[in-house]
Amino acid sequence: MKYQWILFDADETLFHFDDFQGLQLMFSRYDIDFTNDDYIKYQSINKPLWVEYQNGTISAKQLQHNRFQSWAEKLQVSTQTLHNNFVTAMADICSPLPGAKELLSSLHGKVKMGIVTNGFTALQEIRLQRTGFSEYFSSLTISEQVGIAKPDKGIFEHALNAMGQPEKRQVLMVGDNPHSDILGGLNAGIDTCWLNSNGQTQPEDITPHYQVSSLAELQCLLSEQ
Numbered sequence: 205m206k207y208q209w210i211l212f213d214a215d216e217t218l219f220h221f222d223d224f225q226g227l228q229l230m231f232s233r234y235d236i237d238f239t240n241d242d243y244i245k246y247q248s249i250n251k252p253l254w255v256e257y258q259n260g261t262i263s264a265k266q267l268q269h270n271r272f273q274s275w276a277e278k279l280q281v282s283t284q285t286l287h288n289n290f291v292t293a294m295a296d297i298c299s300p301l302p303g304a305k306e307l308l309s310s311l312h313g314k315v316k317m318g319i320v321t322n323g324f325t326a327l328q329e330i331r332l333q334r335t336g337f338s339e340y341f342s343s344l345t346i347s348e349q350v351g352i353a354k355p356d357k358g359i360f361e362h363a364l365n366a367m368g369q370p371e372k373r374q375v376l377m378v379g380d381n382p383h384s385d386i387l388g389g390l391n392a393g394i395d396t397c398w399l400n401s402n403g404q405t406q407p408e409d410i411t412p413h414y415q416v417s418s419l420a421e422l423q424c425l426l427s428e429q
Contacts, residue, residue, distance in 0.1 A: 206429040207315055207395070209370050211343075211363065213354075213379030214321040217399055218304045219331055222297065230286075230293035234279060246271065257322070257353055258384055264324060264348040288326070295330040300337070303419030308340040310423055318343030320363050320377065322353045322384060343367050354384040360392030378422065382410045397422060 215221035224243050231238035250271045256262045262270075272286040279286070311317060317340055321328060325348050332338040345363040347353040352362065360377075364370065375394040379385020382398055387410050389396035398412040399422065406415070416422045 205315055205426065206374070207376045207426075208374040209316050209318065209367060209376070210311065210426075211318045211320050211360075211375065211377045211389075211394075213377075213381065213385045214319055214323050214328055214331070216301070216380040216401075217378060217385070218301060218308075218319075218337070219335075220297075220299050220301060221294075223294070225297055226290060226294040229297060230289050233289065233293075249274075254322075257347075258355065260353065260356060263351075268324070291324065291326045291330070294327055295334065298327075298331045298334060300335050301419060303423065304337075305335075307419045307423045308337060311426065312340050316342045316367070318345065318363060318367060320345045320354065320359060320388075322347045324348050354381075355388035355391055357388065357391040357393075360388060360394065364392070376413075382407050382412070386410050386412045397425075 212218055227243065227246065228238045253262065253267045253271055257264065257267045268287040269283040272283040272290075276283040276286055308317065319328070319341055323346070325346050328344065328346055332341070332344075343363060343366055345359060345366065347359055350359050350362045352358040364372070364375070372393045373395070376397060377385060377389030377394055378397045378399060379389075380399045380401065386396045386398050390410070395413040397414040397416060398406075399419070400406075400415055401417055403417070414425060416425060
């Protein structure tokens with residue numbers, strides 16, 4: 205195989221990430237019916253915070269605090285409590301994307317695999333355990349722990365260092381977000397594969413080495429390498 209290492213994003217690359225469903229479950233445990241309007245308001249705060257986080261202008265803790273601040277005041281609990289409850293709810297509804305198990309199983313023993321994610325530590329670890337995916341990965345790099353988020357090449361440099369500094373030409377980054385996963389991989393000088401399962405238009409200034417529409421298609425692509 206051409207690659208010795210394959211790095212994966214987590215959310216919407218290996219795992220479903222339905223935060224609306226997760227928020228509904230979390231707030232139902234407070235006897236609150238979290239509506240679509242509530243979600244729109246939440247996202248109006250959450251989305252800009254993620255941009256700031258990926259740009260390195262706020263920390264993971266600031267993101268976690270700010271997006272739940274108004275709800276914490278309403279419920280008279282701490283923002284940390286709500287963040288923890290959200291992680292628990294997301295873990296309770298977690299499921300792998302179609303083809304994830306088959307892909308990882310087919311690659312296991314042939315290449316080394318790692319995860320590079322901007323997601324938060326607690327959720328990543330719980331999901332890997334519950335899905336049985338832990339055994340597949342030799343490296344887990346989480347922005348919350350590193351203090352740098354994709355697309356900054358620093359998080360990839362941290363991952364490559366933990367991986368024993370393999371040759372960059374032997375490393376492939378796979379992810380669904382062109383602005384963090386693909387741009388980040390390109391910034392780090394490694395090959396990239398965009399999992400474009402929703403038929404998005406490719407950004408003009410970001411060109412992945414490969415593009416696939418499903419994990420099954422990626423499995424076929426890698427089997428031919």
